[in-house]
Amino acid sequence: MTRKPIVHGTITARFNHKCCCTPCREAGNRYTKERRAYHAARLKAGLANVIHGELMTYREYGCRCRLCKTANAVASAEYRAKKREERWSKMVEEQWSAPSRG
Numbered sequence: 001m002t003r004k005p006i007v008h009g010t011i012t013a014r015f016n017h018k019c020c021c022t023p024c025r026e027a028g029n030r031y032t033k034e035r036r037a038y039h040a041a042r043l044k045a046g047l048a049n050v051i052h053g054e055l056m057t058y059r060e061y062g063c064r065c066r067l068c069k070t071a072n073a074v075a076s077a078e079y080r081a082k083k084r085e086e087r088w089s090k091m092v093e094e095q096w097s098a099p100s101r102g
């Protein structure tokens with residue numbers, strides 16, 4: 001097996017290798033920021049072909065129209081509900097998995 005060495009501080013290391021070291025995280029953040037700025041500029045210039053009411057439009061293009069804001073609100077509510085459910089099921093699991101069973 002040949003493994004390519006990871007070059008840290010690059011977006012390849014950050015996104016392809018999912019590296020979480022500081023230089024890689026910084027590279028990833030910079031890339032995301034630049035990409036968003038680029039998208040936002042295109043949106044402002046009327047060059048972006050976006051669908052309003054999509055979470056991606058809110059996040060990537062930074063559109064804050066009513067439709068996109070609603071999409072974001074729905075998504076974060078769903079996310080919170082999911083987290084709550086996870087917590088609940090974990091609690092129930094812990095309560096019901098008695099160590100002396102079986």
Ligand SMILES: [Zn+2]
Binds near residue numbers: 007023
């Ligand atoms: Zn790294």
Ligand SMILES: [Zn+2]
Binds near residue numbers: 051052066067069
């Ligand atoms: Zn929008």
